[in-house]
Amino acid sequence: MERQRPGPLSFNVTDPNSTVFTKHNNLRVKYKLSVDLARNLKGRTLTNSLKYLQDIINRKDCVKMTRYAKKCGRTAQANNKLINGKKYSDNRGRWPIKPAKLFISLLNTLIKQSEEKSLDPSILKLKHINVNKAPQIQGRMQRAFGRVSASNSHPCHIEIVAQKPTLTVDDLD
Incomplete structure (x- = not known):
């Protein structure tokens, strides 16, 4: 995992004292699955999103596929x-x-950063998750009769920003 810090983010951080972020490049996971997973995580708290990801691994909850959903199976979850x-x-x-x-390892990084800044991880919300395409890694697969087929992988860049929610006038009423 290649990590950039504190490189430029695609999110404008207004209050760095109440914000934690992580940015990783060229991650060897599928881009299309990461996009829909990020869409499902956005807006959750750090602890809630960790529980959701554990439920995905244990198949108690699923990721709703909206963007890249061709030939995707259907489930009642x-x-x-x-x-x-x-x-x-x-x-x-x-x-x-x-x-x-x-994403669990990335969120654990955010939790460690929040503890360093003495912020409560159960309050921090995932304000921004950006998944971009990384350069394609080209591979070759030998086939029968001397043919060669492409076996390419599609990695991605991921950046996550978690922020302490600000109180508005409507919240005080």
Whole structure:
């Protein structure tokens, strides 16, 4: 895992004292699965998202596939699930184990940073998760009769920002 810190983020950090972030490049997980997993994680607290990722690994909950969902199987766990406040009536879902384990390690990094800044991880919300395509890693697979086929992998760059929610006037009422 290659890590950049404190490189430029695609998110504007207004209060660095109440914000923790991590940014990793060229991660060897599938880009398309990571995009939909990130969409399901955004807006959750750190502890809630860790529990959700453990449920994905144990197949107690699934990741609702919305963007890259062609040829994706259907499951009752994905039925009428809320993602960032939107309700999707479609019931396509998967259990991406390897991206879930990677996101757990990234969230553990955020928890360590929050403890260094003396912030409570159960309060911090995932404000921004960005998944971008990394350069494709080209591989070759030998086939019968001397043929050669491509066996390419599609890694990704991931950055996560967790922020302490600010109180507004409506919250005080």
